[in-house]
Amino acid sequence: MTIQWFPGHMLETKKLLQTVIAKTDAILEILDARLPVASANPLVNKLCKDKLTIKVLNKKDLADPEHTKLWLDYFNNKTNSYAVSIVGSQKSQAWEAVNYCVSKTKRNRARKIKIMVVGIPNTGKSTILNTLAGKKIAKTGNVPAITRHNQRTSLKNSIDIYDTPGILWPIIEPEEKAYILAASGAISDTAIDYNDIAFFTAGFLLKKYPDLLMHRYSFLKILPHDELTLIEKIGSARGCLKKGGVVNLQKASELLIRELRAGKIGRISFETPKDIKYDTKI
Ligand SMILES: Nc1nc2c(ncn2[C@@H]2O[C@H](COP(=O)(O)OP(=O)(O)OP(=O)(O)O)[C@@H](O)[C@H]2O)c(=O)[nH]1
Ligand SMILES: [Mg+2]
Structure with a gap:
């Protein structure tokens, strides 16, 4: 089974990312902690390869904790690779991801720092934005493709954060x-x-x-x-x-x-670093 689902707004977002990423200081790539490789968009990898990127394994409350630990070790043991795991609705955890990101930038304090939140649909990007802002400024929901446009929000400490629509790639295989x-x-x-x-x-x-x-x-x-x-x-x-x-x-x-x-069966991870079979460059 291959899946093809690439609605128009994803193509628009892809084009926009190509131009906007260059103007941002860092990327928060929101992955699903249950599937950190399958939920990594190869396009993001390509577009962000020269940009500081923090992998945020979100929804860790739904993932198998032992596997999440293995994933953090896996990513953080690579050169120039940074990862944290969070629950997007938890303020301290969302800020931990942002502060970690800021700590890795070569910050010029005279100007605002621009962080872009990217990822596939339904990984919790807008939830994290709302948590950071301390109020509901972006629509969220448990179906994919809720966010349709970019949204910039100013946070404390001179940080501007950009929420983006989740994007996939045209043909999903294997x-x-x-x-x-x-x-x-x-x-x-x-x-x-x-x-x-x-x-x-x-x-x-x-x-x-x-x-x-x-x-x-x-x-x-x-x-x-x-x-x-x-x-x-x-x-x-x-x-x-x-x-x-x-x-x-x-x-x-x-x-x-x-x-x-909904996590009713328990905390489940679909992937571990050991059993990744499909080709990936993450
Ligand atoms: N259990 C759990 N649910 C979460 C977490 N973060 C977000 N969610 C839920 O995941 C669903 C999707 O959240 P959104 O913030 O709308 O996801 P998004 O990445 O902005 O989605 P798109 O705009 O469609 O790309 C919502 O039902 C959230 O409540 C988390 O850490 N744990
Ligand atoms: Mg959204």
Whole structure:
């Protein structure tokens, strides 16, 4: 499965980033802590290669803490590579990311420092901006492509921060990366097939997080051997049924993905530094 979802505003943002990045002092690249490689936009990497970039692993409350620690070591042990992990709604943590960023710049105190917040959709960019500002100035929401335009905000300590719309790239592949992104909520519902994503997710959870599955879905007396049985059992127990008592797979798939995204199954990471298979330059 490849995914193609590149609405017009993403193309506009891509063009804008190409011109605006040169005028900024530093970049906060907001990644999803559960998928720090899949959620890294190769375009950002290309555009920002000569610019100070801090990788912000956001949503760490949803990610497996052991894996997040491995990721921080992985990024911070590379030359000229900096990473922090945060919960975007926590003021002290959002400021920790900004202050870390400022500490790495060669700051000219006579002028304002310009920091641009970039990343794929739904990673929490606008949430972080609102937290830093201490009030709701940017619209946020748990669906991708909420922000449609750049927005500049002045913060204390002569810092200007720019929120930008989340952008992806025109064709998302390989398949595993597309599935992980879709499961995380970075891709519009209109561009994905829930049954496919749930099937992938069920397989992943059975392999990597069987204990969390057994805990969340305690009606499972033994762990199912395959993805379809798991989805059917969850659907059946949760009342996702069609006429005649047959499991409604679409509804059961949506339920599994919804619970995963909300962190109800537990703290889950889709990637660890050890098992990155797809080619990446991050
Ligand atoms: N659990 C958790 N949720 C978060 C965190 N940060 C943001 N969110 C949620 O993630 C969703 C997306 O947040 P936004 O700030 O709108 O994301 P965005 O990156 O600006 O999205 P686009 O504008 O579409 O690119 C919202 O439901 C937020 O409440 C976090 O650290 N933890
Ligand atoms: Mg936004």
